Amino acid sequence: MAPVKKVTEGANTFNANDYNMLIQMALAGHGVSLGWSHLIAPLISEGRLVRPVSQSVELKEKQHYLNFMKDKLNSEPFIRFRDWFLAEVGSEVTCIDADAGIAVR
Structure with a gap:
């Protein structure tokens, strides 16, 4: 697997440490976020969020x-x-x- 290159210039990036805000941004269609399964599972079941990959941590x-x-x-x-x-x-x-x-x- 090729090393992952960090985006530093020329792209729109956002970094935050407010979990609720990140989930709200994902719900509003503003990107991808990591989520705690017990909190986002209902949102996935309702179709409000999707898992973009099958892997989990x-x-x-x-x-x-x-x-x-x-x-x-x-x-x-x-x-x-x-x-x-x-x-x-x-x-x-x-x-x-x-x-x-x-x-x-």
Whole structure:
């Protein structure tokens, strides 16, 4: 495979770090964007977005961080949220091995 050449001059390019804006631009027909499957799958099913390629990227070691102020550690609302959050991310599928037909948690 030939090396990919980065476009630096003479082309219209756009770079941003606002995920929602990028998806809205793709929905409006202003280009291509990478998307998180759990957020864009409904848009693909509805025909509002299309997959331009069949390949996908699977993150096998994703991490979640829960930051909080020390003085909230023992507050009831925080404890409820923390317990819910940990239960949610603990049940996430972190890797799908299509060849083996297994999901790893």
